[in-house]
Amino acid sequence: MSRYIRELSVVAGLGLILAALSFFAPAFFAPAPLLSRLAAEVPALVVALGMAVVMIGRHIDISVGSIFGLTAVLCGTLLANKVPLLLVVPLAIVAGATLGTLNGWLVAGLGLPSIVVTLATMVTGRELLSLWQQGRFITLPNGVQWFGLSQTAGQWTLLIIALLLVTLLAWASRRLSAGRFVYAVGSDPEAARLAGIRPGAVTFGSFVLLGALVGFAAVLNLVQSPQVDPKAGGGLELKAIAAAVIGGVAVTGGRGRLWGVFLGLLLLTTINPALTYLHVEAYWEKAIQGTVILLAVEADRFQGKGAAK
Amino acid sequence: MNPPLLQLTGVTKSFGAVRALRGVSFNLKAGEVHALLGENGAGKSTLIKVITGAHRPDGGTIAITGVAVVDLTPTAAQKLGIACIYQQPALFPDLTVAENIALRLGRSRFFDRINWRANQSRATELLGRIGAAIEPDAEIRSLSMPEQQLVEIACALGAGARIVVMDEPTASLTQQEQQLLFAVIRDLRANGVGVIYISHRLDEIFALADRVTVLRDGESVGTKDVGEIDEAGLIRLMVGREVSHIYPPPESAPGEVVLSLKDVGCTASGVNRVTLDVRAGEIVGLAGLVGAGRTELGRVLFGLTPADSGEIRLNGQRITVRSPQEAVAHSIAYVPEDRRRHGVILDMPIAENMTMAIHRRLFPGTWLNLKAERNLALDFIRDLGVKAFGPEAPGVSLSGGNQQKVSVARWLATKPKLLILDEPTQGVDVGAKSEIHRIIRRLTQEGLAVLMISGDLPEVLGMSDRIAVMRGGTVVATLQRGADAGEVMTAALGQSAQETAA
Numbered sequence: 001m002s003r004y005i006r007e008l009s010v011v012a013g014l015g016l017i018l019a020a021l022s023f024f025a026p027a028f029f030a031p032a033p034l035l036s037r038l039a040a041e042v043p044a045l046v047v048a049l050g051m052a053v054v055m056i057g058r059h060i061d062i063s064v065g066s067i068f069g070l071t072a073v074l075c076g077t078l079l080a081n082k083v084p085l086l087l088v089v090p091l092a093i094v095a096g097a098t099l100g101t102l103n104g105w106l107v108a109g110l111g112l113p114s115i116v117v118t119l120a121t122m123v124t125g126r127e128l129l130s131l132w133q134q135g136r137f138i139t140l141p142n143g144v145q146w147f148g149l150s151q152t153a154g155q156w157t158l159l160i161i162a163l164l165l166v167t168l169l170a171w172a173s174r175r176l177s178a179g180r181f182v183y184a185v186g187s188d189p190e191a192a193r194l195a196g197i198r199p200g201a202v203t204f205g206s207f208v209l210l211g212a213l214v215g216f217a218a219v220l221n222l223v224q225s226p227q228v229d230p231k232a233g234g235g236l237e238l239k240a241i242a243a244a245v246i247g248g249v250a251v252t253g254g255r256g257r258l259w260g261v262f263l264g265l266l267l268l269t270t271i272n273p274a275l276t277y278l279h280v281e282a283y284w285e286k287a288i289q290g291t292v293i294l295l296a297v298e299a300d301r302f303q304g305k306g307a308a309k
Numbered sequence: 310m311n312p313p314l315l316q317l318t319g320v321t322k323s324f325g326a327v328r329a330l331r332g333v334s335f336n337l338k339a340g341e342v343h344a345l346l347g348e349n350g351a352g353k354s355t356l357i358k359v360i361t362g363a364h365r366p367d368g369g370t371i372a373i374t375g376v377a378v379v380d381l382t383p384t385a386a387q388k389l390g391i392a393c394i395y396q397q398p399a400l401f402p403d404l405t406v407a408e409n410i411a412l413r414l415g416r417s418r419f420f421d422r423i424n425w426r427a428n429q430s431r432a433t434e435l436l437g438r439i440g441a442a443i444e445p446d447a448e449i450r451s452l453s454m455p456e457q458q459l460v461e462i463a464c465a466l467g468a469g470a471r472i473v474v475m476d477e478p479t480a481s482l483t484q485q486e487q488q489l490l491f492a493v494i495r496d497l498r499a500n501g502v503g504v505i506y507i508s509h510r511l512d513e514i515f516a517l518a519d520r521v522t523v524l525r526d527g528e529s530v531g532t533k534d535v536g537e538i539d540e541a542g543l544i545r546l547m548v549g550r551e552v553s554h555i556y557p558p559p560e561s562a563p564g565e566v567v568l569s570l571k572d573v574g575c576t577a578s579g580v581n582r583v584t585l586d587v588r589a590g591e592i593v594g595l596a597g598l599v600g601a602g603r604t605e606l607g608r609v610l611f612g613l614t615p616a617d618s619g620e621i622r623l624n625g626q627r628i629t630v631r632s633p634q635e636a637v638a639h640s641i642a643y644v645p646e647d648r649r650r651h652g653v654i655l656d657m658p659i660a661e662n663m664t665m666a667i668h669r670r671l672f673p674g675t676w677l678n679l680k681a682e683r684n685l686a687l688d689f690i691r692d693l694g695v696k697a698f699g700p701e702a703p704g705v706s707l708s709g710g711n712q713q714k715v716s717v718a719r720w721l722a723t724k725p726k727l728l729i730l731d732e733p734t735q736g737v738d739v740g741a742k743s744e745i746h747r748i749i750r751r752l753t754q755e756g757l758a759v760l761m762i763s764g765d766l767p768e769v770l771g772m773s774d775r776i777a778v779m780r781g782g783t784v785v786a787t788l789q790r791g792a793d794a795g796e797v798m799t800a801a802l803g804q805s806a807q808e809t810a811a
Contacts, residue, residue: 174677175676175677175679176675176676176677177668177669177672177677180661180665180668180677181668183656183657183661184654184657184661184665187654187655187656187657188651188654188655188656190651191651191652191653191654192654192665193613193633194613194633194643194645194651194652195633195654195665195666195719196633196634196636196637196665196666197665198632198634254654254656254657255656
């Protein structure tokens with residue numbers, strides 16, 4: 001049990017908030033708004049999972065918001081031109097992965113620091129988006145929103161996709177060689193190289209995976225509204241990084257579990273509505289989120305000393 | 310008679326249930342080098358930390374020149390003239406030598422103006438006193454490790470240290486640098502400084518120390534004049550048992566040539582025209598001074614810095630090794646130097662470390678077979694005698710010797726034909742050292758060809774079936790088993806023309 005102490009502490013925090021809510025504001029648990037809130041967080045979760053992989057590998061990607069926006073506008077344009085959704089989904093994944101390839105090549109191929117590389121691609125991506133779209137929204141044709149299902153069914157579909165993806169990626173991270181290698185490279189790239197692993201290939205792969213997930217997330221976001229916002233994905237990188245850190249991913253790489261990231265995002269996104277329902281001023285939201293992140297980093301520091309993985 | 314410079318009486322220290330020191334008495338006279346010896350975990354570092362004020366003892370007394378000291382803190386210890394020089398100098402790499410010395414010695418306040426000229430001249434003076442040819446203006450990062458140690462010693466001198474503690478100062482020094490350091494230490498001794506000297510290398514203790522105290526399980530098991538004890542006697546004291554064969558002898562004749570190098574060179578790493586054979590069942594020791602190209606040759610053979618000239622043959626087949634992946638594919642294994650940093654992945658469990666290089670073979674399916682992994686790890690843990698809680702224990706929880714065994718196990722798991730070991734017992738305690746030696750010897754009996762890089766001359770002499778001596782990036786002599794230290798050193802230093810064709 002003690003090896004899961006980090007994740008369990010997130011569960012405890014979540015439990016505390018939910019207990020407080022069920023006592024003071026049982027309205028929070030009304031099914032329809034709760035389902036909407038959860039579905040709205042699915043894209044962020046998908047991005048956070050990919051971000052966690054990159055972070056476990058000792059890198060970071062702050063361009064996810066731009067990749068998200070570019071993919072969303074691309075998909076919106078395609079959909080508006082009557083390309084079927086079923087075809088747009090794989091195209092979005094490929095588009096995201098392509099942008100991830102660019103980051104991966106700059107980081108792993110040229111050996112540039114990932115924070116600088118992705119800062120540059122983030123800014124460039126945003127500017128391209130403004131040039132391309134000039135702030136115009138794209139109206140989506142009928143039959144795209146909620147996958148052409150009823151709102152409830154669409155939201156449930158999103159939740160099921162999210163859970164499947166968490167399970168799949170969490171398993172893969174533990175039970176595939178590739179997953180093991182990400183942890184090895186994140187813990188000690190030189191040691192991994194001496195063990196016959198190619199750290200560059202692993203880093204490259206993690207950026208491509210993140211790009212693909214961001215592309216997918218853009219579609220999962222787009223189906224929730226009748227229009228595509230060209231500013232979609234702003235601030236997404238911060239949310240994804242925060243969820244990963246709260247969920248136990250070490251900023252120094254090599255540690256963290258993907259299902260912990262799921263918990264981290266749940267905790268992060270419960271804070272805001274909880275404040276509303278508990279009648280706390282909304283101004284406190286960011287301050288409280290910041291405090292939670294600091295607590296998480298501090299907890300990792302102690303855990304790092306005890307060397308529990 | 311003067312009281313001793315430093316006198317510890319019945320010092321005890323416990324950490325929780327662990328009794329690190331159980332009533333240690335120790336004294337240091339002015340003008341002596343007093344070696345402190347013991348296996349890892351014997352209590353050496355705890356004792357040092359008591360002396361430097363980092364740990365407060367639970368019981369016992371400390372007296373300096375006969376005056377009892379209570380509540381020794383690091384600051385108080387410094388004021389009393391106690392200085393400690395660690396293996397890894399604790400200097401600021403981006404500041405100059407003079408700035409570092411000034412920072413260490415200065416008592417300036419935050420807004421005081423810096424007196425550059427005074428700092429400069431003080432540094433020059435202190436460095437001159439120990440005969441170090443170091444520019445006070447040089448940035449620390451541009452200095453070699455031994456030069457940094459000399460700066461540390463200069464700081465100690467500047468602080469007026471009467472008691473200098475040195476913790477394995479020669480671990481990363483070449484033979485020449487070591488001699489320079491010894492000269493400085495002898496000089497300190499002549500000036501009445503008491504030196505406490507910690508080292509795993511017994512020959513250094515005989516070369517340098519006046520007295521030696523052996524610690525075992527937190528107790529002092531004896532203080533001897535170095536004149537009245539020999540190496541075997543010291544080892545007996547340390548391990549508390551008779552070590553019959555420090556180095557296990559070869560028991561079988563070498564077989565076919567496994568690795569054959571002809572004029573192998575690598576411009577990038579300075580390896581040039583290396584010609585060398587390693588046979589199945591044979592240990593070839595690679596000797597030479599630091600910078601002679603030993604580790605570089607190992608890295609060439611493992612594809613880390615690929616060869617750009619010459620021929621590498623494995624079992625007669627000509628091969629190229631352009632990456633570690635190719636080396637692994639050719640059944641070449643490399644246990645790197647400096648395992649603390651790169652030999653094992655400290656965050657990862659033992660089992661995951663052991664299977665790191667054999668994923669493709671152990672897990673031919675899609676998913677990792679965690680049960681197969683665990684079984685393999687259990688086998689190696691038993692086989693190599695790894696002392697750990699189990700296969701799930703993280704690498705960081707192991708002692709140095711056991712980490713080294715895990716690193717060796719990772720490469721044995723690849724079923725190599727050629728095993729390259731780079732400093733296999735560096736920083737490992739005596740017990741684990743002879744255990745690792747036995748493992749290496751046993752592996753050769755199973756037909757493995759071993760290339761052992763080592764800067765520990767007795768180890769090279771004791772373990773090798775043949776010794777290849779390197780100098781300037783190439784093998785300058787190949788000596789048979791039975792060669793003595795003098796022959797190896799002569800070849801390594803290049804002082805004579807007795808070079809034999811390799």
